[in-house]
Amino acid sequence: MRDRRPSHKTRERPKPAAGAGKRVTLPRALSKLGYCSRTQAERLIAESRVAVDGRTISNAAAWVDLATARISVDGLPIAAEAKIYLMLNKPRGLVTTRHDPEGRPTVYDCVTDFDIPHLSPVGRLDKASEGLLLFTNDTEFAQILLDPVTHVTKTYHVQIDRLLDDEEIAAMTSGIRHDGELLTATATRRLRQGDRNSWIEVELDEGRNRQIRRMLEALGAECLRLVRVAIGGLELGELPKGAVRALTEAELQALRRSAGMERARR
Secondary structure (H helix, E strand, O other): OOOOOOOOOOOOOOOOOOOOEEEEHHHHHHHHOOOHHHHHHHHHOOOEEEEOOOEEEEEOOOEEOOOOOOOOOOOOOOOOOOOOEEEEEOOOEEOOOOOOOOOOOOOHHOOOOOOOOOOOOOOHHOOOOEEEEEEEEEEEHHHHHHHHHHOEEEEEEEEEEOOOHHHHHHHHHHHHEOOEEEOOOOOOEEEEEEEOOOEEEEOOOOOOOOHHHHHHHHHHEEEEEEEEEEOOOEEEOOOOOOOOEEEOHHHHOOOOOHHOHHHOOO
């Protein structure tokens, strides 16, 4: 009979000690602290760039206690309550919620590699809409971006089922009534057009429910695609559909300036 006992080369994953505090694997710790995803953390650990309590760790299976461990990357300590700011290129068909009672796929399916408490989307994109969606665990930052008083603009590229004339495009900025509500875009311009449909760019500084779709409906036009391409000075760029990445410091500062946060700090 074949001996099924593990060979002397087999290594068992270390188990957390009984009575330990918030013990997790090192990659998960880096993710929970908002520093990077677990996949990125495993790469940093393999490159011997991560230290715990002053000792370099090269084993991604190592356990740490989040309550007591001093973790650093490239010699720089990681704050215990690190804030994270992500951008997602939301695909069409996902709902912007953590749990959907109908069992539909959600935007959280795209950020499973980031195990961060209280990570929430900043605003919403409806199921049929696509493009730039922000996530953060910084609730103050999110509230300021969403506050109508700050007038942070959102820019959309919209495909419609016909051509809009100059008067109709102008009407979107002067105001269109739909179900008794006056809906107004900050700016609208024609991007390109074919024989049967066209693309326009619409800029909003308020967040009314389904605002662009309702404005087009009032004009007798149908929205075929709606893609958010920018929030303030932050652009979606070439981020692939369904991909997520952290904002750079320059992008974060630009968003803060758009919302007037930098002025408030002075």
